[in-house]
Amino acid sequence: MRLAMVVGWLGLSFLIGATLLGQQLDSSGPDQMGRCEEATFTVILINDTAQTLSDILITWERPNTDFVYVTGSSTITSHAGSPVQADPTETGVYLEWDVDALLGYGYSLPPGEAMTIDFLFDTNCSTVSGTHVATAEGTGFVTSPSDSLTVEVLPGAVRIYKNPGEIEARVGDVVTWTVTMENTGLGPVYNVVVTDALGAGLSYVAADPAPDSAAGGVITWSLGAIPSGGTAEVELQAQVLACEDLYNSADVRFGCNGEVCFDTEVDGGTATATIRLIVDNPLLDFTPPDILLPYCDPAGTTVTMAVTNVGAGPATDVRLCVDFPAELEVRNVQGGASWDGSCFSLPDLDVGESFDLTFDLVYTGDWCSAPPEGELYWEAVYQNVCGDEFRPPAEFGTYRTDYGTEGPPSLAVDLSGNQEVLICGDYSYDLTVSFSGIDACGGGTTGAIEVTVEVPDGFTVADPGGGTWTPGGDGTGGIIAWAEVDPAVGLSTTIKLTSPGSARCGQVFDLTATATTADCCGCVLTATDSIPIAVECRDLVDTVRTASPDTQEKCGTITYTTTYSFVDDPVLDDVSFNELTFIDYADNLQEYVEDSLTITIDGAPVDPVTVVDNTPGGSLEIQGIDDTSSVRGRTLVISYQMTFSQGSEPTSCPGSHTFYSWAELQLGPDCQTGDECTQYCSKSEATAVTVVTPSMNVTVEGLPDDFVDPC
Known part of the structure; x- marks a missing residue:
């Protein structure tokens, strides 16, 4: 009995083991996946038993939900071989296929048959390695078969760098960078996007490969996938536009399903590059012109001045400032330049480039009162490409009136002749009037010259020299006038005047000539000349x-x-020596010294006829000389002595007194004195004399030092 039971138990155990061995569940799929990859997974249920399986429920347990089931990817293939798309129920990490519910009928898997479920998993940025477990259960199952599958997730990683990190460049240069992305991770990276941000001082030119977009200084490339250990490159060209904001930064990111797995902009690792700017400075060279303004020309003159950049760099915001006075007006500035009232604005000048500044300059002031002439202060103000301002030393120029080859309009008067005249004599005076300089300007010509000579009172005109004499009220003096004198010919004439009589003796008069005309600009020109005339x-x-x-x-x-x-x-x-009378007025109470008188004629002694001495207090008078010959062309010398009387100044001691000693010679009755043209018949002369009181000096020498008490 015991043996039979044992044998029976052994037989049952064998049967159960065989049954278990007949139900198999196999799971398959990749053993490695990268992030952002998709792979097919398969579950096969094999019924190697003699029993039919029904109410089948297949369960797949994921290591984490970051293995993402792809909706619509699941198919159930029954033993009959007809695949049916059917999504499992997803609960947490579990996927469940209720076969009957999904197929819509009660499905049974006969002995010896198999059914298959295929589906897809996506990995995302957070997926990590793990083991998947598949199980099956239902009616007819002795136990639930299972299988496991370990999937290693290989994460990718990227770094980005730019070469070169620094580039020497000038404004206007085009620079080239190579941007390299390297996958340093274990797995591939997908959906790689590179962005390169240019600073405001840089402008995108081109790239290889062509970017997806290039707007606002941001260039973007979509590069797809980079395998582990692989690299991708883009080449970027940009132009240097300014002197600031010359940075350049590049970032790379990758991910999937709208999720970014890694971004250097966020997670660190941005690649940067810079421009080491080389600044070449400009230098403007110009020579201020000598501006010639045509006399009386309302159109002014056209000025052209070359401004050249002789420096090493471009010149920008070029201004040329000049201190034109208010009466100089700038008009018609040409060639892209402009004038703001103080400065000319010129186009930018590249290295070696020259610009001809051309403009009209018009004088708006009064040509008659102040023809334009002066100095101008020219200052160039400009910037280099970086906006640094330059103000080289100013240059000086000039402006002046241009009278052509003729010179400025000018009127000249020249009056010449005797400046010392005797009474009642006829004297000639030469008068020349001439015009020189520019004769036609501003549409006008020089007008006729009017000439006048002012004749002094007392003089009469014997010959007006072609002019018209209008005497004064007393028939003397007045004006001699010449009208309509041709400026091209001028006036050259001689006038003759008769000097006044003895009533004007000792007086000085001015003879004045004046010429007046209007030049071609209508400006009044006046010239004058005058000479003094002394009437003797x-x-x-x-x-x-x-x-x-x-x-x-x-x-x-x-x-x-x-x-x-x-x-x-x-x-x-008819005047003889014996008719002469000599008088000394013995001023200051002088007294004649008797017998001191000597008289000579042409050096020969002669005697006086009568000597009347009324000094002191009166005069010394010599009446006649013992010689009856004519005085014409002869020399008479009278010499004598005087002494001072008690009443002579000075009257107190000490004192000093200066006086004039006067003497008169009367020429006698035969000297003509009948009219105004007759000469004076007496001659007076004085000399200065100083009288001092006597003085005495006493000097004592040889006395011993102690002879006089010093106190």
């Missing part, structure tokens, strides 16, 4: 009177000598 009486005798000494003590004696030189003039033919 006929000096029939020249006189020299001396006192020796001219300074004398009051008790001393002075010798007076008066020399008369008679002119060689026929009017003196």
Whole structure:
């Protein structure tokens, strides 16, 4: 009995083991996946038993939900071989296929048959390695078969770098960078996107491969996948536009299903590059012109001045400032330049480039009062490409009136002739009036010249020299006038004047000539010339009177000598020496020294006829000389001594007194005195004399030092 039971138990155990071995569940799929990859997984249920399996439920347990089931990817293939698409129920990490529910009928898996379920898993940015477990259960199952599958997830990783990291460049240069993306991870990376952001001082030019977009300074490429250890490159060209914001940064990201697995912009690793700017500075060269403004031309003149950039870099925001006075107006600025009232604005100038600044300059002031002439201060102000301002030393130019080859309009008057005249004489005066300089300007020509000569009062005109004399109210003086004198010819003439009589003796008059015209600009030109005319009486005798000494003590004696030189003039033919009367007025109460008188004629001694001495207090008078010959052309010398009286100044000691000692020579009854043209018949002369009181100096020498008490 015990043996039978044992045998029976053994037989049952064998049967159960065989049944278990007949139900198999196989799971298959990749043993490695990268992130953002998709793979097919398969579950096969094999019924190797003699029993039919029904109410089948297949369960797949994922290691984590980041193995994402792809909806619509599941198909159930029954033993009959007809696949049916059917999505499992997803609960947490579990996927469940209720076969009857999914197929829509009660499905049975006969012995010896198999059914298959195929489906897809996606990995995402968070998927990590793990083991998947598949199980099956239902009616007819002795136990639930299972199978496991370990999947290693190989994450990708990227780094990005730019070469070169720094580039030397100038504004305007085109620079090239190579951007390299390297997958340093264990698995591939997908949906790789590269963005390169250019600073505001850079402008996109081109790229290889062509970017997906290039807007706002951001260039974007979609590069697809990069395998583990693989690289991808893009080449970028940009132009340097400014001196600032020359940075350049590039980032790379990858991911899937709208999710970014890694982004260097967020997670770190941005690649950067810079421009080391080389700045070449400009230098403007120009020579301010000598601006010539045509006289009286309302159109002014056209000025052209070359401005050249002789520096090493471009010049921008070029201005040329000049201090034109208010009466100089800038018009018609040409060639892209402009004028703002203080400065010309010029186009930018590249290295070696020249610009001709051309404009019209018009004088709006009064040509007649102040023709334009002066100095101008020119200053260039400009910037390099970086906006640094330059102000080189200013240059000086000039502006002036251009009168052409003729020169400025000018009127000249020249009056010449005797400046010392005797009364009642006829004298000639030469008058020249001329115009020179520009004769036609501004549509006009020089007008006729009007000339006048102002004749002094007392003078009469013997010959007006072609002019018209209009005398003054007393028939003398007045104006000589010439009208409509041709400026091309001028005036050259001689006038003759008759000097006044003896009433004007000793007076000085001005003879004045004036010329007036309007030049081609309508400006009044006036020129004048004047000469003085001294009216002299006929000096029939020249006189020299001396006192020796001219300074004398009051008790001393002075010798007076008066020399008369008679002119060689026929009017003196009837005047003889014996008709002369000499008078010394013995000023300052002088007293004649008796027998001190000497008289010579042409050096030969002669005697006086009568000597009347009323000094002191009166005069010394010599009436006549013992010689009846004519005085014409002869020389008379009268010499004598005087002394001072008690009443002579100075009257107190010490003292000093200066006075004039006067003497007169009367020419006698045969000297003509009948009308205004007759000469004066007497001659007076004076000399200065100083009288001092006596003084005495006493000097004692040889006395011993102690002879006088020093106190």
